[in-house]
Amino acid sequence: MRSLLRHFLQDARGNVAMMFAMFLGPLVVSVGGALDYSRTFTIGAEIQSAMDAGTLAAASLSQGEDPETIVRNYITAALSEHNGVLERLNVQVSSDLAINSREVTADAVISVPTLMLGLIGYDSLTLNRTSEANERVRNLEISLVLDISGSMSGSKITALRDAAEEFVGVMMDPDLDGLTSISVIPYNGGVRLPQAVINDLLPGTPNDTGCIELGVSDPVKMDLDANGYDWLDWQDNDQRNWRSSAFCPEDNEASLFLEETPSVVIDLIEDLDAGGNTGLDVATAWGARALDPVWRGRLGGDFPARPAAYDDPSTMKVLVVMTDGAATAQIRRAQNYYGNWYSYEIYSAAQARTNMADACDAAQAQGVHIYTIAFQVSGSTNRDLMRDCASRAVNYYAVENLDISAAFNSIAADLNNLRLAR
Template identity: 25%
Template sequence: MTQKHQSTQINRKGPVPRLATFVRSEDGNLFMLAVPLILIMAIWGGIAVDLMRFESRRAMLQGVTDRAVLAAANLNQTQDPKLVVRDYFAKAGMADQLAGDAIVNQGYKRREVTVAGDYELDTFFMRYLGDAYKTLSAQTVSTAMQGVGAVEVSLVLDLSGSMANTIGSTSTTRIEKLRTAASSFVTKLLLPEYKDRISISLVPYSEQVNIGPDLFDLLKINPGTKHNFSHCIELPASEFTKVTFNDSLFYEQTQNIQTNGYGSGSYRDYNNPNLDQPVCPRFDYERIIPISQNATKLTTAINKLQPRAGTSIFLGLKWATTLLDPSFQSVIKRLPTGTIDTSFAERPEPYDPDKSKGQTIRSLKYIVLMTDGYNDNSYRLYSEHYDDPSERLYWAYHNLPWVTYSSAGPQAPEARFFSRTNKFYTDTQGAGYMDSMCDAAKTAGIIIYTISMSGDNNGPQDIAGRTAMEKCASTKNHFFKTSGQELNEIFDRIAKQITDLRLTQ
């Protein structure tokens, strides 16, 4: 009896009380919150899977496109470039992802190939977000060119007095090393297979740039400053903020005077009565040679260069950009017949191709700027000492420092020198002008290589000069520092980079 009663009590504690306990329990609340979170995570995980699949396939397609275009553009392979591209895509299992045949622009010793790929991925998870996400599309385009298209180069060479310094412990001077290296650079660019495509403008500079009588006679010159001893012009500050050349301005001709005797034994040579290093370079081999492919003419001039006077890097740079900028084409077209090869009649060409004229490849423009120093002060006589023909004739044959030293008076020679002259371009102005010109040239699309030949000179001005040259270069890889020993290799490397195979996207 007792056992039966006990059994009945146990049964009453069975399913019904347990169900009530379950209903009152709060343990399941987290589960109710977790269910939607798990669903959201599953959705985002699915999207991530689709995007990873898409990016993996897109990267594979881009890789095949790049490899195919490089192989097709290679001049050493003799197969049809279009067939080469198809073969690359087929072997990668992507034949159906080649978006039409490759576009091939073929020229003498030059080939440009453009390839496009197209791929659509069917999504696993994103399709449930709507019809717009059922597929993801990827397009790839690559262009490669081997050989050389239209290339314009301004070669800007420092022939200032410090170029007479020797290199390290050798007896070789900087100018001797430069003559060899720059001549090699010219011959490597102006090979027969690049005929009518590469042009070089030679811009020698020291304290000024001699543009030569042909260009000089095409510009508007202030009659009150004109003489026949040399052919340099002074540029206003506004001209150093842009790459364009203002053909409408009246320019002052640079005074034919000597204020800097560097290379003759002292900064200002008070012992030499003769004018042998005027501000404006005066010899024919010191003049600009514009837009040329005549390697003999260019190397002949380079091999005659001699150290002289001071340093105005910014002026060399300004003329380098002028000879690359389309705004100067109107002046170039007026040069005497035969000065510029007929194949370069439209140079300086526009920075971008004109599709309306059938141009498909832009003209690449390069500046190779070399110096062994930094921008320095440059002096001119006050106008009252240079404002009539007799004064201009006198200073064309007399060294200004020697005259001030030899003339009598209560002042010391240096004081007499500064009483007649002013700083026409200061070193600070020159540095600022150079900085502005570098920025303007790079913005326009000109590629700038810079070479600092100051070596291990660690004076404040030398360091500042190297820093300015590095900043001017298109990238850090376009800047070269040398004491001179490696100058040949540097110029050779630049020549190779200009003419080598390149890939663009």
């Protein structure tokens, strides 16, 4: 008997079963609870992803549906495989719409039923998720620098007019009135300025638009102080009023700054004709000045508060420079020797290329988006100048045929995408 009792007390074969029985309940709850938490986490991630996509879609200014309907549709689609979950979902969607922005916020509370945690009194796990999205159309300042030199004559100037008009129509969408300003700077050997700028640089001048004489150090200087600039002179005639030369556009081709009315911009473009040299550096600098806040109130136009500050988060600044040739030497005043007129060079073509590169670098350093269009430009030096001016490699367009519209359309599409802040 003593021997049997000793063997019974020493026998441990049933301990595992008893221990397993003791821990089976907590083990089941733990494993099942982990599955419940994992399932709840998955559902929460799917809800968050659906809400983020839904609020982003609902915030789009191009959609006309009710934001709450859009958000709910996204969530419903995401939770379609989880039975009984949608019935426990509470979603609150709010939206704020302004003329150029829409903000959508969604808050979701959901009680996810548990499978195993109910054994210890937890019938559900509660999730809280929030999502917010906004889309804002930024103000847009565009400087459009257009080559109207002699090499642009014929079919090329016609193609340019058509392409530029289409570009203006796209960028000055009536639904975005008051947000977009366009400056158009037509140029041949120089740039003809509107009266507002003439008054600034030559105070007391009669109402005569014309071309200002700029020296070698002035073409890329952003702040041109009123310091008694002279009129560009050709064969002893000031280049103002109706007068023109290879170095000054016609009087109906004077630059237009900070305009918001499409018809006014298009009227100017329709009047563009070809003739003269290619003052690419002078024109590029004027395009950059039209975006520089130092010129606020000095350019005329429809936006007295523009150009906006460079660091204004609500404004995007764009410079589009187009040419079909090379930056030429600046040959300005003509001198009369015994009845014969002789012109003289202010600075060389090489200096003009350097000037243009400096103007592009200065604008790009201020965050200006620069696009360049080389319209049937020959020679690697000239193409490289335009390519290097662009703020990104993809912002350079080499047009080998007459389809310059494709370049302008691509720029317009890119700008419409960039001006949306999300």
